[in-house]
Amino acid sequence: MRHLLLLGALSLAMSTTALAQSTGYQQPPAPIAQILDSKPTPVPLIDPTRTRMALLERANLPSIGELAEPDLKLAGYRINPRNNGQANSRVQWLTGLSLQNVAGGGARKVQLAAGTRFIAPAWSPDGQRxxxxxxxxxxxELWVADAATGKARKLTQPIVNAAATGAAFTWMPDNRSVLVRTVVAGRGAAPAALANPVPIVQVNAGRTAPVRTYQDLLKNSGDERLFTHYFTAQPMLVSVADGSSRKVASPGVYLGASPSPDGRYLLLTRVKEPFSYNVPAALFPTEIVITDLTGRTVRQLADLPLRDDVPPQFDAVAPGPRSAQWRADKPATVAWVEAQDGGDARRKVAVRDRLFELAAPFAGTPRTLADMKDRYAGVVWGKDDTAFLATQWWNDRRETRILVNPAAGTSRVLLSRNFQDRYNDPGEPVTTLNAAGRPVLLFAADGQAMFQSGAGARREGEFPFLDRVSLADGKATRLWQSAAPYYEDVVAVLDNEGKRLVTRRESRTAPPNLFVRTIGQDQPRQLTQFPDPAPQLAGVTQQLITYKRKDGVDLSGTLYLPAGYNKERDGPLPLVMWAYPTEYTDPKVAGQVVDTDNRFVRPGGISHLFLLTQGYAVLDDPKMPIVGADGKEANDTYIEQLTSSAEAAVDAVVKLGVASRDRIAVGGHSYGAFMTANLLAHSDLFRTGIARSGAYNRTLTPFGFQAEQRTYWEAVETYTKMSPFTYAPKIKEPILLIHGEADDNSGTFPVQSERFYAALKGAGANVRYVVLPYEAHGYRARESVGHTLWEMTGWLDRYLKPAKK
Structure with a gap:
């Protein structure tokens, strides 16, 4: 025992010295590094005919060299100027492609050159390519693989313009051509930096225009020129047969380009000058038009001005047409939504939103399909007499589901519920791709019902299900549900009876794999044999624990214990609580408990669960509900509710005997980091804390944050009290701050951690501040991920693991 204690003290001293003197990137201790380098599990993509699937192999963590590749931050986007696509920090590259029949047989590898990486795979409507x-x-470059032969070939030179989000290419319904946004031919070199910068002047002549906090906005005329250069695209039709192409519209800055289901028209969303330095491109002046395939404008749906004055409330929207789309079940009918309250959520009106449609040739007056009492939240088209419409109202967490009869212009409410209520979640409609390659409702063979699949959450865990829903009365009949010890969710429904399914099944000990299941038969047929990506963690145990807050709200968390741990033999462990607060309007919903005993849990990336390999216990996601009810705002008692939840969690793990009060740490990412700093400032429950990519001064986000809809001037006391920056001198426990140098998340600018560190340092706190080069809100580079985990383990080894003197 003396030798073990001596070795432990020596190890701690070495880790402490290394932590203090580290330079450059460090590797986390074994076996974390080995797990980080394991191969990710492939992702399936079922074809429209539901007879085969593509298995997509994913790249592991990119190198810091890849993230260091130059990027441009323009109008809310981050792009890679080398390939005119999204920046590497935002791309999950795919590295391999295999094709497998759902009926059975092995997977056939599509041969690609060594080192090839690709994105955005999309099946043709007929499933042949x-x-x-x-x-x-x-x-x-645009490539295409033949499903029958498995051979892949190039269709275009490296000219695809994927700078804007959304699809850079779309299959035409004839399966013979692809609509592609390309770089404008002969555009030349990018504009040079401004040689002689001039003053930047912005003016507001008395107009009320509150704007939430946005990242990566245009800053000057040089940025405007770069934005125009990289985002101007030429829509082209590219032939699948020989790669020949022709122009179908004039060049423009397109944020959307979609062919009609019959392939005769294009729906184009094009932004125009003047650009803005206050909002992202999606709110620039915008024109929404319908053109034919020669580029001739058939109908202008909207000519929207700059929208920099949308109120900060979550239920507020910009006035004018929005969410323009083709009806998936019609040859050429466009649909869109318009606010009937001017977009102002505080106005009292009977109708908030109205759904319109207009059929080819797009002349005359638009037709009303449905009026909505709340905000439009999406539509799934089905057939002439059936569409599924959803609305939401954030302020009271209400969602309503409506069956619309487009032909008759009538609608019927199916249900209205709290969308945070997991126990009573009816699931989502099951869709299939029609002949035009558009998602539509999957109807039963008799045409009298549709299907819904959902998570099936209850106290014992999540058990996904498939329901048949009658179109006549909305009644749901359960066709199938996953059963313990498995978590098995529906990937695809293979027939119109809802009897044959592709599912993804896992258990606590079995890694996720794909199966074909026939309802009524006991055993499904396994399609894939994906291995455990991290067998080093096979011995870790997990347990749902439940407890109550002082005010009676039910709480829970998942307790993870290291492999081989024995409470009677080993006693209490150093324990880390990793959490993220959530706002609710109903305490009963806030207290819902869902076990995870049937889930296969393996950490990846910067997961705190890696700490289990270093002798720490982890209480994962201990609930920190912030409840507002009876007309009261949740955040007005944020600190009181937060500390009460944390106290209940500490009491629970101490009562179990797996932790002692003097060796518990708290940590979190983003809003969890904000929580961590507040708990260290307002309680003495924790010995240390880890806060990653957080915001700490709410005066820097004055027009709302997270679920707070009030502005700073409407709730000065709440903003001030919720900001741990205000209470920096009260933080006496050691705190580790980590932040990505290029954080792109709204509200968590790196300056938040920079100034918080300065405040803590000025107050004499024990604080370490780590800035990760090139990293955004989530850390991606292998070096950054490894170093983050090294920082976390080293910090906890120093400040949490030793017994307190």
């Missing part, structure tokens, strides 16, 4: 974008030194 799979298109994707391949990264090349000079740009992105």
């Amino acid at each position: 799979l298109a994707f974008l391949v990264d090349r030194p000079a740009g992105l």
